[in-house]
Amino acid sequence: MWSEATVKMISVGILESFYMIFLSSFIAYIIGLPLGVLLVVTDKDGIAPRVSLNKALGVIVNLIRSVPFIILLIAVMPFTRAIVGTSIGPNGVVVPLIIASAPYIARLVESSLNEVDQGVIEAAQSMGASPMQIIFKVLIPEAKPSLIIGGAIAVTTILSYSAMAGIVGGGGLGDIAIRYGYHRYETEIMFVTVIILVIMVQVIQELGTLWSKRSDKRIH
Amino acid sequence: MKDKQEAVVAILFFYFIEFLDSISIGYEKADRQKIILINNFIGGGNLTDNRPMIELVGMGKEFVSKSSTVRALDDINLTIHEGEIFGIIGLSGAGKSTLVRCINFLEKPTSGAVLFDGIDLGSMKEKDLLKARQSMGMIFQQFNLLMQRTALQNICFPMEIAGFSKKEAKQRAKELLEVVGLSDKAKAYPSQLSGGQKQRIAIARALATNPKVLLCDEATSALDPTTTRSILSLLKEINQKLGITVIVITHEMSVIEEICNRVAIIDQSRIAEIGEVEEVFARPKSKIAKQLVFSGETHIDTFVGAHKCRIIFDGRTSFEPVIANMILECKAPVNILFADTKDIDGKAFGQMIIQLPDEESSRKKIYNYLNTNKITYEEVM
Numbered sequence: 364m365w366s367e368a369t370v371k372m373i374s375v376g377i378l379e380s381f382y383m384i385f386l387s388s389f390i391a392y393i394i395g396l397p398l399g400v401l402l403v404v405t406d407k408d409g410i411a412p413r414v415s416l417n418k419a420l421g422v423i424v425n426l427i428r429s430v431p432f433i434i435l436l437i438a439v440m441p442f443t444r445a446i447v448g449t450s451i452g453p454n455g456v457v458v459p460l461i462i463a464s465a466p467y468i469a470r471l472v473e474s475s476l477n478e479v480d481q482g483v484i485e486a487a488q489s490m491g492a493s494p495m496q497i498i499f500k501v502l503i504p505e506a507k508p509s510l511i512i513g514g515a516i517a518v519t520t521i522l523s524y525s526a527m528a529g530i531v532g533g534g535g536l537g538d539i540a541i542r543y544g545y546h547r548y549e550t551e552i553m554f555v556t557v558i559i560l561v562i563m564v565q566v567i568q569e570l571g572t573l574w575s576k577r578s579d580k581r582i583h
Numbered sequence: 584m585k586d587k588q589e590a591v592v593a594i595l596f597f598y599f600i601e602f603l604d605s606i607s608i609g610y611e612k613a614d615r616q617k618i619i620l621i622n623n624f625i626g627g628g629n630l631t632d633n634r635p636m637i638e639l640v641g642m643g644k645e646f647v648s649k650s651s652t653v654r655a656l657d658d659i660n661l662t663i664h665e666g667e668i669f670g671i672i673g674l675s676g677a678g679k680s681t682l683v684r685c686i687n688f689l690e691k692p693t694s695g696a697v698l699f700d701g702i703d704l705g706s707m708k709e710k711d712l713l714k715a716r717q718s719m720g721m722i723f724q725q726f727n728l729l730m731q732r733t734a735l736q737n738i739c740f741p742m743e744i745a746g747f748s749k750k751e752a753k754q755r756a757k758e759l760l761e762v763v764g765l766s767d768k769a770k771a772y773p774s775q776l777s778g779g780q781k782q783r784i785a786i787a788r789a790l791a792t793n794p795k796v797l798l799c800d801e802a803t804s805a806l807d808p809t810t811t812r813s814i815l816s817l818l819k820e821i822n823q824k825l826g827i828t829v830i831v832i833t834h835e836m837s838v839i840e841e842i843c844n845r846v847a848i849i850d851q852s853r854i855a856e857i858g859e860v861e862e863v864f865a866r867p868k869s870k871i872a873k874q875l876v877f878s879g880e881t882h883i884d885t886f887v888g889a890h891k892c893r894i895i896f897d898g899r900t901s902f903e904p905v906i907a908n909m910i911l912e913c914k915a916p917v918n919i920l921f922a923d924t925k926d927i928d929g930k931a932f933g934q935m936i937i938q939l940p941d942e943e944s945s946r947k948k949i950y951n952y953l954n955t956n957k958i959t960y961e962e963v964m
């Protein structure tokens with residue numbers, strides 16, 4: 364029912380969306396995971412309390428998180444151009460996606476790690492574990508199921524951000540939906556892209572939940 | 584060039600120290616073994632060479648927050664000897680957990696000192712402190728096992744931290760599973776184990792790095808009486824077979840009776856009383872000790888009758904039918920109002936409250952009988 368060109372455009376859009384989501388999720392986790400760990404361990408009741416560092420990190424995280432993504436996207440454009448050479452297309456969107464989602468991921472990681480039973484941490488301390496050993500052998504492994512759930516939430520959030528980036532010509536499915544639906548009133552194409560986005564969110568969320576349940580040894 | 588020289592000197596110096604260490608440790612070990620042998624030979628139950636393992640000197644702990652200051656421990660002086668099972672008992676909030684956490688410096692005391700095997704923990708560098716903690720196993724009321732690891736992996740955990748090789752850790756973990764009688768649960772996750780089994784795994788884990796001391800904070804408080812008894816007898820066995828000093832924190836007198844040699848009673852952040860368990864049970868001095876020992880007699884004063892007398896069984900008299908003989912000899916009837924006797928190390932301890940006859944002559948006879956037979960008693964009003 365559609366021309367070959369339309370089908371191709373949508374497939375490219377899907378690939379671009381995947382590219383943006385996974386690249387930015389990956390890099391955002393490289394920043395957000397350590398940041399989240401730092402937020403937990405430097406807390407005043409954490410395993411390596413550094414109250415002023417903790418406060419400073421908390422303020423930075425909150426600051427970035429309070430800027431609406433669409434504004435952040437435009438505000439960091441000069442920075443984006445300086446780094447990847449362009450502020451449009453998938454590559455131009457990855458930079459603001461990372462900046463916006465890393466602090467969000469840090470908070471998700473923080474809340475997952477805070478779920479780890481204080482008693483287990485105390486037990487590790489009583490065995491002479493160093494803060495590093497506690498992070499890698501207790502906090503992260505014990506919080507793994509919750510971290511995976513958090514991961515699915517982060518990826519779906521990044522997916523919705525990336526769709527928003529269509530407004531500035533960010534490429535991917537969101538871009539198509541806005542160009543055809545909003546500018547040209549070709550609602551059919553918009554409808555299809557939105558459905559694909561919905562399916563992607565569902566699949567990522569379901570896979571995350573399944574993986575988390577599979578890895579959790581607490582319930583059998 | 585100069586760096587290299589310095590490094591060589593440092594390494595030589597390190598080996599020299601190690602060498603000295605090994606000599607002194609070797610000497611101590613030989614000595615200790617001799618003592619164990621002699622003890623076993625003469626049939627003496629517990630090791631009584633009185634080498635201090637843990638010394639608390641004028642130790643205090645304050646928790647300071649913006650709004651208030653809580654003095655959780657005050658002027659604690661306590662010496663726990665190698666090889667003994669030492670009990671610490673007190674009511675909720677007395678400071679027991681804080682005390683045990685100060686022993687391995689999970690909580691830093693705000694005054695006084697903690698000596699572990701003669702070394703002041705407060706003077707240690709962080710790294711040495713972590714090392715020292717590997718010589719102090721700890722078990723908890725809530726077991727605190729890693730939920731995402733199997734039983735075997737849980738036991739391997741402290742060995743990973745101490746830097747054992749994977750193979751060595753696994754080997755030893757299997758042996759320890761056998762010690763605690765759970766070889767068949769190696770692959771089970773904590774969520775698949777009962778409370779008692781979890782505590783056994785926790786004990787195996789605490790023993791993994793060959794500690795000198797085992798700290799137990801309310802280790803049986805989440806278990807039913809039968810499981811409690813089996814865990815306590817495991818602790819006793821560990822103490823006797825491995826010579827590990829055991830420190831038991833509890834709010835239950837029955838736990839102290841069951842396994843401890845000596846006991847300290849903590850009340851409102853201070854030590855109210857320290858002594859041999861038998862002594863404290865037979866003749867509690869402080870108010871809190873009396874409260875804990877005679878906890879079952881709160882309703883005594885509601886008993887009718889003017890003349891009441893508490894007879895205390897202190898382990899010497901209990902095998903004779905004291906009361907029966909007394910009645911026969913004095914030819915006077917008595918009424919038993921309350922009795923609470925317990926078996927400790929094969930001897931019975933406890934107390935009995937009897938109602939004496941109204942005639943003064945009969946009462947005198949009874950007191951005479953008690954005096955001549957050296958039975959401890961006191962009049963109760």
Ligand SMILES: Nc1ncnc2c1ncn2[C@@H]1O[C@H](COP(=O)(O)OP(=O)(O)OP(=O)(O)O)[C@@H](O)[C@H]1O
Pocket residue numbers: 646653654655673674675676677678679680681682834
């Ligand atoms: N981290 C802390 N900050 C402030 N106060 C504390 C802290 N830990 C303990 N305390 C206080 O110290 C006192 C002793 O507490 P602790 O936990 O040692 O009692 P406990 O004898 O173990 O009681 P329980 O039998 O209920 O476990 C309590 O008044 C408690 O509120």
Ligand SMILES: [Mg+2]
Pocket residue numbers: 679680681801
């Ligand atoms: Mg406690």
